[in-house]
Amino acid sequence: MNRRRFLLPLLITLVVSALCLGHTPPRFEDVLEDKTLRIDYYHTANANEDIVCIDQMYITGPWAGNPRQLAPEAENGRSTVTVFDAQTHERLYSNYMLTIVFEYKGTEEARKGLHRTFHQTVRIPCPQRPVRVVLEGRDLDNQLHAIFERTIDPNSVTIKKELPSPQDRRVDILCNGHPHDKVDLVFVSEGYRECEFEKFKKDVRRYTDYLFSVTPFRENQSRFNVWAVFRASAESGVDIPHKGIFKNTVLSASYNTLGVARYCTIFDNKTMRDIAGAAPYDHIIALANTSEYGGGGFANDYCMFTSDDKRSEEIFTHEFGHSFAGLADEYISKELFPMYYKRGVEPLEPNITAWLKPGQVKWAHLLTPGVPLPTPAEDEFDGKVGLFEGAGYAKKGMYRSCLHCVMGAGGLEFCAACREAIRKVIEHQSCP
Numbered sequence: 001m002n003r004r005r006f007l008l009p010l011l012i013t014l015v016v017s018a019l020c021l022g023h024t025p026p027r028f029e030d031v032l033e034d035k036t037l038r039i040d041y042y043h044t045a046n047a048n049e050d051i052v053c054i055d056q057m058y059i060t061g062p063w064a065g066n067p068r069q070l071a072p073e074a075e076n077g078r079s080t081v082t083v084f085d086a087q088t089h090e091r092l093y094s095n096y097m098l099t100i101v102f103e104y105k106g107t108e109e110a111r112k113g114l115h116r117t118f119h120q121t122v123r124i125p126c127p128q129r130p131v132r133v134v135l136e137g138r139d140l141d142n143q144l145h146a147i148f149e150r151t152i153d154p155n156s157v158t159i160k161k162e163l164p165s166p167q168d169r170r171v172d173i174l175c176n177g178h179p180h181d182k183v184d185l186v187f188v189s190e191g192y193r194e195c196e197f198e199k200f201k202k203d204v205r206r207y208t209d210y211l212f213s214v215t216p217f218r219e220n221q222s223r224f225n226v227w228a229v230f231r232a233s234a235e236s237g238v239d240i241p242h243k244g245i246f247k248n249t250v251l252s253a254s255y256n257t258l259g260v261a262r263y264c265t266i267f268d269n270k271t272m273r274d275i276a277g278a279a280p281y282d283h284i285i286a287l288a289n290t291s292e293y294g295g296g297g298f299a300n301d302y303c304m305f306t307s308d309d310k311r312s313e314e315i316f317t318h319e320f321g322h323s324f325a326g327l328a329d330e331y332i333s334k335e336l337f338p339m340y341y342k343r344g345v346e347p348l349e350p351n352i353t354a355w356l357k358p359g360q361v362k363w364a365h366l367l368t369p370g371v372p373l374p375t376p377a378e379d380e381f382d383g384k385v386g387l388f389e390g391a392g393y394a395k396k397g398m399y400r401s402c403l404h405c406v407m408g409a410g411g412l413e414f415c416a417a418c419r420e421a422i423r424k425v426i427e428h429q430s431c432p
């Protein structure tokens with residue numbers, strides 16, 4: 001027998017087996033605990049530099065995520081977290097995010113070299129053994145660069161294991177099953193005084209009902225749990241600096257974020273995470289008690305909107321579209337385009353595209369048969385799925401799937417591409 005003929009197939013079998021083993025995702029219960037490791041950190045940045053320092057780590061309640069999915073459903077976001085076993089280097093968990101730091105890095109202030117510091121949180125399922133946690137940020141070519149790497153021992157005595165504060169009141173709004181099997185949303189209160197607890201509950205129920213009246217949330221309501229956690233603020237409302245209004249509130253929400261009047265975001269991330277931690281959650285929705293127009297949303301970080309503006313419902317679904325499914329804005333803004341995108345680079349977000357090449361249309365399988373590409377922005381194409389120019393802040397060269405969408409091109413419903421992206425996230429994070 002020719003030994004070489006015998007050894008070669010054996011060698012190939014061994015190599016293939018090793019490769020396959022290397023790509024087999026680990027089982028949750030073999031490498032992770034059913035707890036949440038919350039890593040709070042300070043992210044200091046200018047346009048070209050990132051300095052990440054851990055603030056505090058916490059081991060908190062059960063992991064709310066789907067234990068059968070230890071990586072996101074798609075590549076998206078402007079930063080990533082990846083967790084490796086410190087000894088075997090096996091990848092245990094990963095996810096993507098978009099945080100306000102990415103937006104700051106595109107401002108004129110950051111381009112001039114001025115550093116600014118933001119408090120951020122990343123949450124991972126608690127590992128059983130020491131892990132290497134890597135944070136990476138994307139440039140405008142969508143290339144990832146490591147910005148932080150640290151070995152973390154889950155048994156370290158420096159990791160806090162506190163219970164949620166007894167001052168926070170949790171209300172169960174919609175309970176459909178175990179957090180592992182459902183998408184868990186938590187509303188947290190901002191700018192509600194003690195005497196406004198009833199109003200907060202009423203507002204949360206109103207917006208929960210609204211969310212589940214919009215496709216594709218409507219058809220998937222049974223895949224969700226919804227919680228609300230209340231902590232009273234000293235005053236009603238939020239900071240509106242351009243009107244000279246400053247309120248003492250639990251989450252320090254403020255308009256005029258990054259110099260944009262209507263841009264309202266949270267400036268006390270630590271407190272928001274403390275309050276949200278009273279419920280098992282996948283997604284945070286901060287609800288601010290004001291009638292001022294505005295809000296903000298960050299993929300896999302949080303979204304916020306306001307309770308009493310006449311457009312609050314559409315602002316809620318718009319901002320939630322950002323935070324829940326990493327959707328892009330579909331409106332046009334000359335100022336914002338260069339902060340987010342670069343000509344010739346296909347965006348990662350599922351609802352906008354720069355590609356027109358036949359066979360490469362991002363949502364080719366959704367296109368209305370016979371629709372012209374690009375699709376004219378005319379009434380006869382309303383309700384059709386095509387490629388409508390004007391999206392991702394660009395008037396030219398970027399396309400959206402429908403004439404109208406709540407992500408920015410007018411309307412209260414999500415377009416075809418947004419609906420599909422949301423459905424994928426729901427299916428990824430829950431069971432039927």
Ligand SMILES: [Zn+2]
Nearest residue numbers: 405407415418
């Ligand atoms: Zn859309």
